[in-house]
Amino acid sequence: MSSEVPxxxxxxxxxxxxxxxxxxxxxxxxxxxxVDHVSLDIRRGEIFCLLxxxxxxxxxxxxxxxxxxxxxxxxIEIEGQDLSRVPPYxxxxxxxxxxxxxxxxxxxxxxxxxxxxxxxxxxxxIRRQVGExxxxxxxxxxxxxxxHQLSGGQRQRVALARALVKxxxxxxxxxxxxxxDKKLREHTQFELLNIQQRLGVTFxxxxxxxxxxxxxxxxxxxxxxxxxxxxxxxxxxxxSPATRFVADFIGSVNMFAGEVYxxxxxxxxxxxxxxxxxxxxxxxxxxxxxxxxxxxxRPEKIQITRAAQAAGPPAAENTASGTVKEIAYMGDMSIYLxxxxxxxxxxxxxxxxxxxxERPIAREERVALSWxxxxxxxxxx
Amino acid sequence: xxxxxxxxxxxxxxxxxxxxxxxxxxxxFSFNNSRLVTVWDAARSPTLKWYGxxxxxxxxxxxxxxxxxxxxxxxxAAVVLGTLAGVALARFGAFRARLLxxxxxxxxxxxxxxxxxxxxxxxxxxxxxxxxxxxxxxxxTIALAHITxxxxxxxxxxxxxxxxFDESLEEAAMDLGxxxxxxxxxxTLPLILPAIASGWLLAFTxxxxxxxxxxxxAGPGSSTLPMVVFSKVRFGVTPDVNAxxxxxxxxxxxxxxxxxxxxxxxxxxxxxxLQLAAAANL
Numbered sequence: 214m215s216s217e218v219p220x221x222x223x224x225x226x227x228x229x230x231x232x233x234x235x236x237x238x239x240x241x242x243x244x245x246x247x248v249d250h251v252s253l254d255i256r257r258g259e260i261f262c263l264l265x266x267x268x269x270x271x272x273x274x275x276x277x278x279x280x281x282x283x284x285x286x287x288x289i290e291i292e293g294q295d296l297s298r299v300p301p302y303x304x305x306x307x308x309x310x311x312x313x314x315x316x317x318x319x320x321x322x323x324x325x326x327x328x329x330x331x332x333x334x335x336x337x338x339i340r341r342q343v344g345e346x347x348x349x350x351x352x353x354x355x356x357x358x359x360x361h362q363l364s365g366g367q368r369q370r371v372a373l374a375r376a377l378v379k380x381x382x383x384x385x386x387x388x389x390x391x392x393x394d395k396k397l398r399e400h401t402q403f404e405l406l407n408i409q410q411r412l413g414v415t416f417x418x419x420x421x422x423x424x425x426x427x428x429x430x431x432x433x434x435x436x437x438x439x440x441x442x443x444x445x446x447x448x449x450x451x452x453s454p455a456t457r458f459v460a461d462f463i464g465s466v467n468m469f470a471g472e473v474y475x476x477x478x479x480x481x482x483x484x485x486x487x488x489x490x491x492x493x494x495x496x497x498x499x500x501x502x503x504x505x506x507x508x509x510x511r512p513e514k515i516q517i518t519r520a521a522q523a524a525g526p527p528a529a530e531n532t533a534s535g536t537v538k539e540i541a542y543m544g545d546m547s548i549y550l551x552x553x554x555x556x557x558x559x560x561x562x563x564x565x566x567x568x569x570x571e572r573p574i575a576r577e578e579r580v581a582l583s584w585x586x587x588x589x590x591x592x593x594x
Numbered sequence: 595x596x597x598x599x600x601x602x603x604x605x606x607x608x609x610x611x612x613x614x615x616x617x618x619x620x621x622x623f624s625f626n627n628s629r630l631v632t633v634w635d636a637a638r639s640p641t642l643k644w645y646g647x648x649x650x651x652x653x654x655x656x657x658x659x660x661x662x663x664x665x666x667x668x669x670x671a672a673v674v675l676g677t678l679a680g681v682a683l684a685r686f687g688a689f690r691a692r693l694l695x696x697x698x699x700x701x702x703x704x705x706x707x708x709x710x711x712x713x714x715x716x717x718x719x720x721x722x723x724x725x726x727x728x729x730x731x732x733x734x735t736i737a738l739a740h741i742t743x744x745x746x747x748x749x750x751x752x753x754x755x756x757x758x759f760d761e762s763l764e765e766a767a768m769d770l771g772x773x774x775x776x777x778x779x780x781x782t783l784p785l786i787l788p789a790i791a792s793g794w795l796l797a798f799t800x801x802x803x804x805x806x807x808x809x810x811x812a813g814p815g816s817s818t819l820p821m822v823v824f825s826k827v828r829f830g831v832t833p834d835v836n837a838x839x840x841x842x843x844x845x846x847x848x849x850x851x852x853x854x855x856x857x858x859x860x861x862x863x864x865x866x867x868l869q870l871a872a873a874a875n876l
Contacts, residue, residue, distance in 0.1 A: 279765075279769055280769075281765055281768075300768075301765070301768045301769050302768050302769070302770075302771045302772055302773055303771075306769075307769055307770065308765075308766070308769045310762045310765070310766055311762075312760055312762055314760060314762040314763050314765070314766035316763060316766075316767070316781060317763075317785070318784045318785065327767065327770050327772070327780075328770035328771055331770060331771030331772050331776075332771065359867070361864070361867055361868070361871065362867045362870050362871050363871055364871050364872065367871075375766075375770070376769075379770070379771070
């Protein structure tokens with residue numbers, strides 16, 4: 214519980230140690246805990262994405278980092294400096310607001326210069342730094358415009374420039390791409406990554422859009438009901454979700470309840486009535502015999518093949534058979550909705566690798582589904 | 595616009611007649627030569643005689659000058675106090691006694707003027723006995739009373755303007771290193787300036803033509819223009835009042851015309867800017 218600032222040598226000796234440290238932070242509004250005992254370590258120079266639905270507490274956590282809300286309990290440190298009692302205007306943290314919050318009565322240049330003016334820099338220094346940052350976001354020619362004379366994408370760049378011009382230790386981005394249309398989003402995403410790498414500023418991004426989180430984030434933190442449910446790299450979270458909530462929230466997934474009947478050297482064997490077959494999950498270890506667990510399989514990890522004419526019930530593991538009920542052709546891939554013989558529906562996606570396949574699988578056709586033993590994820594909660 | 599029915603047209607004409615005939619008749623009669631207000635002296639009209647009488651009427655000129663001074667002072671003070679109250683109500687969240695402040699600030703709007711006037715008079719009398727200020731009733735008490743009820747209107751205008759714009763603007767300024775006072779003067783104040791301006795005009799108008807409250811708190815020798823007009827009219831309308839009213843109507847009409855033209859110009863500029871932004875969309 215010491216609030217002393219550790220000597221710089223200690224911070225320097227462990228470059229991988231936490232740059233931003235959130236320790237057991239809670240925020241209560243009356244009886245409601247918007248943020249509930251969250252602890253997080255964020256490394257220098259990374260893009261950390263807080264991902265969650267509305268009301269998950271991600272925005273409240275961001276606002277506590279910016280200083281607009283005070284944590285009810287816990288502490289927030291940047292480079293070992295406790296920020297809990299530092300007002301927003303003295304924090305080495307800047308924020309890019311979801312609405313961009315550009316000052317409507319000031320030109321682009323004045324907006325960007327506002328932060329520097331608060332540091333009482335000389336006029337020439339301010340002009341030079343404003344010009345530099347506007348060039349980085351490619352808005353150098355628009356300095357004299359007012360915000361309402363800009364398009365949505367241009368406003369987003371100005372908001373980014375304004376938040377970056379003070380070279381904050383930490384930049385907070387609240388739904389940075391939500392107000393842009395889809396085409397522009399993809400373009401801006403990569404540009405944002407580019408700028409972040411160029412300036413080396415640590416980013417914390419709040420978003421409800423999992424695609425945005427996956428492309429931007431070096432690590433993600435999934436939040437639900439005020440708690441951090443899982444922290445990891447995008448592939449960690451996609452391939453090895455820790456809970457059913459995470460598996461369902463990130464991407465789409467087929468989930469079946471089942472019962473563990475063997476826990477041998479070759480993985481976990483699960484008997485699932487929903488699926489109508491047994492599953493061998495090679496990578497799973499936990500789960501006592503007889504325990505109820507959930508098996509999650511991603512749609513793209515399932516192979517779909519035309520069933521050999523009305524073969525008997527397949528006795529093998531990790532295969533199931535059913536009838537195709539719906540096909541959605543998406544261009545780059547197709548989605549098949551298959552009703553298993555047990556009655557459950559399974560979603561399978563298949564990339565359209567070849568152009569104009571001779572005889573594609575049609576609706577109401579009998580198919581066999583199979584998956585590799587490494588694909589199923591076994592979840593207990 | 596193309597399919598105007600007979601009913602709509604009749605309603606429009608009747609509405610205009612209802613609103614403007616009294617004013618027009620008053621303007622016409624201000625050029626009447628006759629001493630009798632209701633008799634048109636066709637032989638020697640129109641004439642500017644009553645306007646001449648008016649500019650030599652010391653009583654009316656003094657009253658008008660007093661009214662203008664009181665209205666300027668009251669509007670300016672009400673704008674300062676009303677802005678503070680409006681900001682507190684719109685931005686400070688749920689502080690203690692917020693409901694009390696909201697109720698007290700807006701009370702003069704809903705309270706009958708007679709009650710507001712009477713209670714203010716009682717307070718001034720009590721204050722004079724207690725601390726010896728204000729000395730008697732007069733211009734000072736009129737101004738104080740006007741500030742009280744004008745402030746209510748300014749508060750409402752400022753508060754609704756603040757409710758209409760994004761609080762994250764102020765948060766962004768604070769995030770960029772501006773202290774709260776600086777945020778207010780650099781961000782909040784410029785943004786609510788239109789509301790403050792219209793609040794000032796509203797307060798000026800309210801103070802300028804208030805009669806009921808003023809009569810309670812006015813003293814000897816501090817008659818405002820509405821009081822003088824009212825006391826003259828009680829002994830029959832004289833044509834110079836018509837002339838005075840005509841001048842006021844002209845002033846107001848000019849003001850409205852100027853502001854309409856200016857707002858049209860602003861609107862057109864905003865539309866052009868939006869088109870510019872849309873064209874630059876990348």
